[in-house]
């Protein structure tokens with residue numbers, strides 16, 4: 001019986017192993033994680049890792065915050081400790097599968113750690129990056145667009161690719177399993193995330209031009225996306241992309257380019273992040289400039305804090321930058337998100353923004369600023385008595401709110417700033433709101449205001 005063990009039971013490792021266990025009853029599947037190992041007996045972890053034929057490594061690979069490459073390079077500390085654990089306990093030949101998103105050539109580094117500590121055991125390293133998105137993990141794993149497997153172009157490497165391919169072949173059609181060399185697979189993952197984020201920055205850059213010219217970004221992206229060479233997905237203008245991976249992976253790509261002397265290529269990809277930061281600032285500027293150039297002492301309701309709907313994940317959520325921008329102008333924020341806890345919101349807003357170009361250690365915000373925010377458990381409570389409301393996550397429940405009731409309970413003039421283009425701006429204008437929607441033709445009120453506060 002083939003034995004598979006996964007090191008790292010997070011957003012990727014857990015669901016991936018669950019799907020393999022479900023689809024391949026003849027394979028023995030185990031998951032180990034350091035945070036769980038503190039509770040479970042260490043010898044169980046050792047047993048699973050030492051006996052497995054195929055080991056997936058799905059540990060976190062955050063951006064380094066100190067030392068060489070700080071602010072850009074991927075931090076491979078967790079990866080290295082996982083590799084050393086494998087080398088320490090291995091009892092049979094193993095296929096080690098990179099599931100985590102890692103810089104190109106990581107497989108070579110891992111190979112070196114393993115072979116220099118091998119005790120006669122043979123290792124094959126494969127790159128098998130994951131493309132699932134949060135909130136749709138199980139659906140994506142059951143029905144992936146493609147599965148990518150990269151390995152050495154040697155007989156041993158090809159045999160290892162075949163072994164992993166046989167696992168996926170239990171439920172993935174063969175024509176969707178792509179086999180490449182190691183470096184293509186590693187780079188393809190970074191490239192895929194960079195291309196996706198680039199589409200969002202492209203449409204967001206267009207949204208600024210739409211506002212300046214009277215074009216409507218929804219109509220523009222619909223017209224552009226109808227070209228089958230472009231495609232319609234991932235063209236929704238927004239207050240900016242968030243999530244744990246897009247920024248981190250592009251920064252990692254930029255760093256690899258710089259290390260290879262490819263300054264122009266590095267600068268090209270860096271622009272994707274710069275436009276994303278610009279979009280978040282632009283949104284804050286719109287809010288402040290529309291409200292007579294100050295939000296000081298005004299109550300602003302924030303609806304949505306997660307980086308996208310159907311998740312409570314706040315990593316790199318654009319809401320953090322928007323809230324900090326408004327707090328910086330002394331606004332009083334009342335925040336509501338259906339899935340994010342008050343503790344998480346306070347934690348996210350209590351840290352100063354990490355400056356990726358000039359990394360310094362994170363410092364807490366001043367306690368006075370923290371007094372300017374409250375977290376409530378209802379959109380109506382958040383908006384009661386507010387001067388303005390900002391929609392920052394596209395939760396379905398926000399589309400069906402009773403905006404007449406909200407309007408009646410707000411200060412006048414009442415402002416809505418839609419960072420996700422989910423509301424019917426015409427209906428809200430009829431109620432009496434002054435409405436700003438990203439990339440849409442501007443309200444008469446906003447036309448007379450400067451775009452920059």
Ligand SMILES: NC(=O)C1=CN([C@@H]2O[C@H](COP(=O)(O)OP(=O)(O)OC[C@H]3O[C@@H](n4cnc5c(N)ncnc54)[C@H](O)[C@@H]3O)[C@@H](O)[C@H]2O)C=CC1
Pocket residue numbers: 007008009010011012013032033034035058059060061078079081082099100101102130131132133134244245
């Ligand atoms: N979150 C997502 O939607 C996606 C993430 N990825 C990539 O997958 C990798 C994992 O991401 P997530 O699952 O989101 O991370 P996560 O932070 O949710 O989970 C990683 C887990 O690894 C464990 N871990 C770290 N070092 C360990 C060690 N030496 N031994 C045992 N366990 C260890 C941690 O305790 C943690 O539970 C990252 O490289 C990420 O870029 C790829 C596609 C999608």
Ligand SMILES: O=C(O)[C@H]1O[C@H](OP(=O)(O)OP(=O)(O)OC[C@H]2O[C@@H](n3ccc(=O)[nH]c3=O)[C@H](O)[C@@H]2O)[C@H](O)[C@@H](O)[C@@H]1O
Pocket residue numbers: 101130131132133134135193196200233234235236237238239240241242243244245246307308309
């Ligand atoms: O490597 C990863 O971690 C994963 O990163 C993303 O998945 P995820 O971060 O879960 O979420 P997405 O659905 O891609 O959304 C990312 C951000 O872009 C924003 N977005 C998305 C689409 C769009 O048209 N406009 C837009 O602003 C979302 O609101 C969100 O803030 C990719 O979609 C996955 O394929 C990839 O595996």
